[in-house]
Amino acid sequence: MTEQHDDRPDFTPYDGPSGGWGSVRSLADIIPREKNVAQTTAELLRQNKHDGFACVSCAWSKPYPPHPAEFCENGAKATAWEITSQRVTPDFFRQHTLTELRGWSDYRLEEAGRLTHPMKYDATSDKYVVAPWEEAFKAIGARLKALPPKSVVFYASGRASLETSFMWQLMARLYGNQNLPDSSNMCHESTSVGLKTSIGVPVGTTKLEDFDTTDCILHFGQNVATNSPRMLHQLRDVHKRGADIIVFNPLKERGLERFTDPQNPIEMATGKETPIATQYHQVKAGGDIAVMMGIAKWLLANDAIDHDFIAEHTHDFAPFAAKVQATGWDEIERESGLTRAAIERAAAAYGRAKTAMAIYGMGLTQHVKGVDNVRMLVNLMLMRGNIGKPGAGLCPVRGHSNVQGQRTVGITEKTELAPVEKLKERYGFSPPNEKGLDTVEACRGIIDGTVKAFLSLGGNFARAVPETELVEDGWARMDLSVQIATKLNRSHLIPAAGDTWLLPCLGRIERDLQATGPQRVTVEDSTSVIHPSLGKVEPASPHLLSEPAIVAGIAQSFLPPNPAIDWDAWVGDYSLIRDEIAAVFPHFFARFNERLQEKGGFWKGNKASGREWDTESGKAEFLVPDTLNATGFTEAEGRFRLLTLRSNDQFNTTIYGYSDRFRGINGTRQVVLMNRADIARAGLTAGQKVTLATDAEDNHDRRVGDLIVVEYDVPDGCIAAYYPECNPLIPLSHHAEESHVPAAKSVPVKIVI
Structure with missing residues (x-):
């Protein structure tokens, strides 16, 4: 397997528009690379259609009637990436230790293909080995029963469906915590x-x-x-x-x-x-x-x-x-x-x-x-x-394609945003009232050892968060790490001191066949419209389980039976989960299953849109800001404002390749963008390699090196570099006041030659 970058990166400015032939050529590159051209092409015609599937990439609104091709360049890349013909089988893990795989790039890890079997980490060989689903659920349940509920985190990335997300938050609250950080904590x-x-x-x-x-x-x-x-x-x-x-x-x-x-x-x-x-x-x-x-x-x-x-x-x-x-x-x-x-x-x-x-x-x-x-x-x-x-x-x-929807159905660490009374009434338990851990607080707990277990519903948490090195060090001391995923990423390669499980799930584009037949799921877009999604592609492996089935398997392994909850029936018929969502959130989801027939999805409603102010x-x-400077720090000699970026060949921590054509950067992601005057003032030259260091007074040395200086049109005193490569430069304490969102768009750094 070859990387998509080399020792001779190219920095030729791109003169074309967005879209156009540049998009066509980009797709002509990635779709054949995933070795599933015919099926990918067919599925793209179903993408973001009412009787098709919701894109697994962004959450932008889906118009009705749709365009003939209701997908974009990055959405098409995401589809090709998910239904790739390439596989990460047990034989792959027999050939590679986790120590070796940690040396691979983000691109190379995911490009290896779809995960096919549930795996457990074996410390003796430093490899993942196959384990039956029953063994996985039993072992995970035993660990969770032995741990204090407040020491366990239930993270959710923004791709999981409304149905799965509802089950996930219910499982956490039945266990006794609201440690439900999600990707919204990192972004919005x-x-x-x-x-x-x-x-x-x-x-x-x-x-x-x-x-x-x-x-x-x-x-x-x-x-x-x-x-x-x-x-x-x-x-x-x-x-x-x-x-x-x-x-x-x-x-x-x-x-x-x-x-x-x-x-x-x-x-x-x-x-x-x-x-x-x-x-x-x-x-x-x-x-x-x-x-x-x-x-x-x-x-x-x-x-x-x-x-x-x-x-x-x-x-x-x-x-x-x-x-x-x-x-x-x-x-x-x-x-x-x-x-x-x-x-x-x-x-x-x-x-x-x-x-x-x-x-x-x-x-x-x-x-x-x-x-x-x-x-x-x-x-x-x-x-x-x-x-x-x-x-x-x-x-x-x-x-993420359903990050807003996850919050709608209860993925939140905040009691005031959770339907506590409805949950108590319907399921006969007392939900926790103590605020749970958000992303920043979860990271602190991982670092200081108060977080003992981390269950992840998708995502690449350890790679996506700030303070990368300290988080990885703390991760290796935990009692349990459970990763539900479709592809391999960096977070899967940091074994916990206790048990580490890698559980492969169906992708949204794949056929989800349960006891009552093929199942569809639902997502919410950026404009609060709920859409159905039906996968039809043959699953990447017969050993995969759906996300609801995995959540139900874990829940039943450690939670006492509850007569109001039939996990197995829910897995057999997702419409039953939607009935539960409608019962717990009637103001948004009344007649949920019926309303899914509406072409173009249904709008869940919004009080402020009707000029009704729930304040x-x-x-x-009108709220008055106390400063005009949003960075949280002041100007200083040699201090730059670093803003982290995605490339055109990327979605969050998923790297599709090494071509950021709009910025004219090809063959590498190890760059720092600076304007000509700042390059001169710093005594640098374009093409020179430098190291960035965090300019914070906390006695912790954070550095990212081997970054090539690229001349670019950015404001004075500002520089830019790629995410997640530069996440190690972000102090965990450098976050938005009140919301705790990592302040990745203005990080104080200095240049070390």
Whole structure:
């Protein structure tokens, strides 16, 4: 097996648009590589269709009626990756020790193929060995019975279905804890906290049809071409209608500049491109509050606010307005990295729009002041009444395909977000009321030894979190590690001191045949629409179990029987699980099974979209930020603001290859992007290899080396490098206040030559 990188990486700028022939060529590379061309091609025609399967990659909304090909480049890569013909069999593990495999790259580990058998780690040989499912469940149950419930973590990545997620959280609470961290803790928890306190709901307020009537989009910190490429269809249509799309992002991202629709024969034949952004402002990493303060300042000065909406629907506008008026332009320009003229030009476009949407991603949420970023964006929307009317609202773009849905059905460490009374009433037990561990707290527990066991429903936790080295060291001291997965990754290669289990599950695209026949599952997209998903591909191995079957097997191995819960019946018929979800969450899921027949899915509802504010005051809240700098640290000599990035050939920790074509980086991921002036000031040259070190005063040395300096258009004092390679540089303490999201978009670092 060969790596996709070499000792001669190429850094040739890419002049093409997003989409277009570049996307076609990328797919022409990966689909044959997975050695399943015919089946992948057929399945792509079912992707994101009502009678097909929900994409296993991002959570962007699925339109109805769908496009003929309702998949994007990265979604197609995810499908090819999941139904690959390559296999990781018991023979693979007989040939490789875990020590050896830890030397493999993220790409090479997953490229090895689909896991085929349940495996247990054998410390004597340092290898995984086959073990029957019954043995796995019995051993896991014995360990869990012997441990204090508060010492066990039940992590969920964002791919598991609503049905599996409901079972997972119920199992944890029946056991006696709410240690239910998930990938939202790493990415969008700042949204859940910020929106809940501001407008009373923890999710966005827009629907897909709002793109059809909006006059303006404010777009903050979200790389559409990599993270949610299907949104380019909506953005293109918005631009063609003559509406403004105003982008604030530290890097120029091609998907926000121009797009060629691969499904448009004329555009493909002629090379026609549609511009996306009407204004593009390269704000400093962590400078978004300052930008939004400047826009608010212009709106107030020009009386471009909705007085009636503010009077009827909001609370505490006066102190917010006073803060805006007291903030000087010198401070705004310094902290944002933009000129007053540029900010006022954006403000004027927003101010003349009758309706506006605010789209944002982790460029807002992953800062120490990430919650304030979200609240400040809400303030801008409230100033002009842009919540609760067509063509307007807040649109946080979620990552994993069901991360928002998992929260909806109870994957949360917070008691106030869990249906405690409903669970007590329906299942006859007293759910825990003590707050559980979130991702950062789980990492602390792994490091200090208070977390004794970690059960992971998908994901690559140890690779995705900050403080990588300390987390891995602590992981090796735990009593139990259980990993439910489809492919091999770094987290599977760190054995616990006690038992380590690798349990392979069906993928969402595969046929899930249970006692009552083929089963479908459900997911929730970024706009709160629930969709069915039906897999039809032959499973990668006859030894795989579905995720619900694995959860049920574990649950029955250590929980006492409960007459209100028939785990085996649920596994045999997933509609019974949906009936349970409907009973526990009736406000969202009444007539769940019946509503799945609705073409295009069903919207679960949103109070703020109807201008009903579930806040303490009963109105939408204006909340005042205490600083314009979201980074949580100050400027210092030689200190840079590191923002971590995905490449075009990546989804979260899954690396599909080594071609980040939009940025012109090919053959390597070991790079640090710097602007020309910063390279010169640091006494460096493009192509030179350097080491990054965390510039934090905590007496802990964190370094990532052998990074090639690449000249790139980034703001002064800011540098960029890839995630997860640079996660070791992020201190565990460097996280968003209130939400605990790791602040990966502004990490204080210095360059060591």
